[in-house]
Amino acid sequence: MRKILPIFSRKLSHVCNLKPYKETKWLMPIGNPTGLYVYNCVAEQKVPVILNDPHIATWYSCGPTVYDSAHLGHASCYVKLDIVQRILKTFLNIKLVTAMGVTDIDDKIIRKGLNTNTDYRTVAKQYEHEFWLDMAKLNVEKPMIITRVSDHISSIESFVKTLLDNQQAYATNDGTVYFDTSKFPYYGKLQKMQDSSEPISKHKRNNMDFALWKGHKPDEPYWTTSWGKGRPGWHIECSAMVSKVFGSQIDFHAGGIDLLFPHHENEEAQSCAYHNKRQWANYWIHVGHLHVKGDVKMSKSLKNTVSIPTLLETYSADTFRMACLMSNYRYPMEFTDEVMKTAEEVLNKFKFFLKDAYVYVNNNATQSADYADTMLDILWREEEANLEALKADFDTATCINSLLFLISSTHKIIKADTAEFYPVPIVLIADYITNFLTKLGLKLQDTSEQSISNSLIDTLVEFRHSVRTNALGKKDKELLSACDVVRDKMKSLKVQINDSNKTASWVFTK
Known part of the structure; x- marks a missing residue:
């Protein structure tokens, strides 16, 4: 039940100093305030989080396109989103229903299969399995619901057909179906319109129109529909899968900042058109890029990526998460x-x-x-x-x-x-x-590949502390030097000793 009174919305607007709707194009939800404020790219400011149910929220993350191994750029995004989800659940006591979409049909997956003489489905399953293993190593909680494009073709087809029937999309001679952006007056509300990277086509009515369904090409998988053979476009996948799982509106929709436009813009447009709503996702959560030294984005195209297993050879998952905690999730994070x-x-x-x-x-x-x-x-x-x-x-x-x-x-x-x-x-x-x-997802557990037991390390550290204390009292430089050698040797074994006057303590550094 929606409990909030209209006057409360006016009070919230005053507290947040929200801009009028004509400027922001963001509609404040009616419902129950949580006390939380998040940045919203549509409003271009922090806005109050208001939920229909005070204790339940829906969350969808755009997941991986499984054509290759994940790298630290992906890791930083999903670790930060995991942190945000944990805050909502454990600090704000919100029952968060989480879903993630996995793109297992895509140009890159098909191309990888052709180049390696492997069925595209095998390619997708291999890298999706690897992705979940990597996320587990980073202590990223698995979503409650995982939606794969290949499992939702009928839902996607139905979604496209509805847009065609409502004349908000059009089919072309090559079997492609485009969303007609001229029929959606709010297109561009997430970000000012720019080059959408959509292929130039003589079949398009408008330059900004984007493919909902791609017409069949030789050597590619396809499904037969009433308008011809083909396969889903990228943007339609998430809209159809989210609508099937969460209905006509979602509380939180998340992903990397690179997805803001055109992916999320197109999702919002086609979903609003499909559900006949002014606003589909109430809160967009976007994570900043991971940069390498020199303010350069980490990406496969720049060939500057670091794999997750490579990171974990040098640093622990807790250390990487701490680096994420020490940065702002919305802004670029440097990896050095x-x-x-x-x-x-x-x-x-x-x-x-x-x-x-x-x-x-x-x-x-x-x-x-x-x-x-x-x-x-x-x-x-x-x-x-x-x-x-x-x-x-x-x-x-x-x-x-x-x-x-x-x-x-x-x-x-x-x-x-x-x-x-x-x-x-x-x-x-x-x-x-x-x-x-x-x-916040830190394990704070001592883990090591060394065969030494914790009790043995305790004994060694206590013995060294006794020797060092006596040496300090007698000002015995030789014994103090020997204690330093032990400390340095233990550090090389990933055991760091912290000396103090009363006692000594130690931790694993990996």
């Missing part, structure tokens, strides 16, 4: 060793803090505990600020900085050589940080 090393250092700060907190709380000191209201005040303040940051267009970078400030403040207590003992606030802070980061 410097960026990844910084993300790794930040991740290790959290791991060291959690170990130090455990050691602090479980020490064998005889002093009695105190409550430390000041520390708890800092925790509550940071909790509230972080939730507000997430509600402000998923600002994870601000949250990471906030958590670093929190551990820095807490470390002063842990490392202080005083009689005070504050286990309750330390435990609460450590628990909050652990929950916060794991909710």
